[in-house]
Amino acid sequence: MSKPKFKNPVVNWIDYRLPIFTFMNHELNEYPTPKNLNYFWNFGSLAGITLVTMIITGIVLSMNYTAHVDYAFDSVERIMRDVNHGWLLRYIHMNGASFFFIVVYIHIFRGLYYGSYKAPREILWILGVLILLLMMATAFMGYVLPWGQMSFWGATVITNLFSAIPLVGESIVTWLWGGFSVDNPTLNRFFSLHFVLPFVIVGVVILHLVALHRFGSNNPIGIDVKGKQDTVPFHPYYTIKDLFGLSVFTTIFAAAVFFFPNFMGHPDNYIPADPMVTPAHIVPEWYFLPFYAILRAIPDKLGGVLFMFGAIMVLFVLPWLDKSSVRSSQFRPLYKLFFWILVIDCIALGYLGAKPAEGIYVILSRIATAYYFFHFLIILPLLPRIESTRPLPVSISTPIITASSNASTVMAMREKK
Amino acid sequence: MTKKNTPEDQNKRDFLQVSTYALGAVGAASFVWPLIDQMNPAADTLALASTEVDLEALEEGQSITVKWRGKPVFIRHRTKEEISSAKDQLLDGLRDPQTDDERVQNDKYIVLVGVCTHLGCVPLGQKSGDVKGEYGGWFCPCHGSHYDHSGRIRKGPAPTNLEVPKYSFLSDTLIKIG
Ligand code: HEM
C-alpha cells in the first residue's frame, strides 16, 4: 500500500488522499471470481446497466414531462412527436422497464437454481428481494405518469388494495390519493416518488454489492472457493464476458425499441384517462401478471391482498425455508425437478393473470397459487429428508482428480456438461 | 479534578441520557407528522363543492352518471319490477345485509357511488346495452362482482354494497349530492 501502486503519478497523488483507485482496483480488477461462472452470471451486471439506463432516460424525460392531470397525457404525446429524439428516449425508458424485469427475474431464478441465497449470502439475497420490491413500486408509479386509461385504472385498482386492511384501510387509501379518488395530487406524488425511488434502488444496489464482495460470487457447482486456483481476476476475464453479454442484450433491446416498441405495452394506455369509464379488460404490465393472478385467485379481498404480498414475503425467508446444505441443483436431483415445476407454475400464473377472472381460469389460478406456496412452504423444508444429493466435488479446480477415485462424481460432472 | 464516578453520578447521567433520547424522539416525531399528513386531502380538495342534479328528465328505466368528488355517481330511476325485486329480497344470504329502505330516500330513485367496493372499477349497468350481471343491477367486469337493483353485493369478490353517498332531495326531482 505504501509504495506507489499506479503508474500514473496523478492517480497516485489522488489515491493517496482518496483511495478510490485502490478500491476500484480491488473490487473490479483483481477481485478474485470463481473461474467456472456461466452466462447466468451476466444478469447482475445487466441489471445494473439497465438501472443506469433508466435513470438517464428518466432524467431527460422529466425535462419534458408535465405532472398534471390536464397536461400529462399531452406532454407524453409531445415527447413522442415534437421533442427531438423524444420518441427514442421514451421507447428506451418504456421498454427498459420491461427488460429490467426480464433481466432481474432471470437473475432471481438463477439464484434459486444454484442456491445462491444460502449461507453466508442470506443478506445479499434479502437485499435483492428488497430491490425487487422497490423496482415494482417504481415501475407501478412510472406507468401512471402518461395518464392513459391503463395508468389511471391500474393506479385505482392497486391503491385500492390497501383498502382491504381492516379498520385503517380506507384512511390509508385516502392518504395515498390525497383526495377521494386517483387525481391530480396522486399524479404529483407518484411523479415525485418515481423520480426518487430509483436513486434509493442505487443505494440498496451498493449494499447488495458490498454484501456480494464479502464472500464473492456463488458458482454453478455451488461449493466454496478453496483457494487461488479456483478463481480468476475479474478483469479481464469477467469484464470481457460481461461486455459480450451486454452486446447481445443491447442488440435484443434495440430490436424491441426500434421494431416492436409497443409489443409489451397495452394499447388502451394511448387513450387519455377517463375516471368515469373503466376499460372492459384491465390488466397490469406483464411483469405484475403472476402476482395479479394470485390476487384474483383468492375469493376474499383481504385474503387476495395478503397472498399477493405473501408471494414476495416467502422470498425474504427463503434462506431459512430451504434446509438443504447443498447449494447447486446440479447435486440435488429432486430439487432440480421441483425448480422446473416452479418455473412452469410462475409462467402459468403470468398467463392466467392476463386472462379474464372467470370459469376455468379461476380454478387454474387457484391451483397454480396453491402450488407456488406449496413449493416454498412445504416442499423446500421437507425435501432434504427424502432427497439423496449427489456427492460434491472437492473443489472447483479438482473435480477430475477426485473423479478418478469416486465414480459417482464422474457421473455428476458428466451431467453438468 | 477527577472525582470518583459514584452511583449517584451514574444515575444522573442515565437520567440525562434517557431524557435526551425521549425529547429527541418527540422532536423527530413532531417533525415527521407534517411530512406524512401533507399527503392527506388538502383543504381545497375537502371543500369540493356538492353537485346538484335535476331528475326531471330521467324516465323510468333510465340511468344517469354524474361526477362527484372525481368519482362517478349512479342515479337510476327504477322500474316497478326493480323496486319490488329489491324490496322483496330476504336479508339472510346477503353478504352485507341491508334492506332496500335503508338505501333509498325515494323508492323510485337509487343513488349510488359508482365505484366497485372491491378494487374501485366503475361497474357496468348504466347503459341499456350493458351487461348487468346475474342480479340485474350492476356488474363489475374487473374481477366479476354482481350487484342487485339496490346496489347490494350478491356475488363476486367485493366485500360490501355499493356506497350510498350523502344526498338530499331539494324538491321532488332535484337532488343535491354531498
Ligand atoms: C428503476 C428505474 C425505473 C423504472 C423501472 C421506470 C419505469 C417507468 C415506466 C414503466 C414508465 C411508463 C412508460 C410509459 O408507458 O410511457 C415510466 C415513465 C416515466 N419515468 Fe420512469 N422508471 C425508472 C426510472 C426513472 C427515473 C430515475 C426518472 C427520473 C429521474 C424517471 C422518469 C420518468 C418519467 C418523466 C416518465 C413519464 C414519461 C413516459 O411515460 O414515458 N424514471 N417509468
Ligand code: FES
Ligand atoms: S374492482 Fe370490481 S370486482 Fe374487482
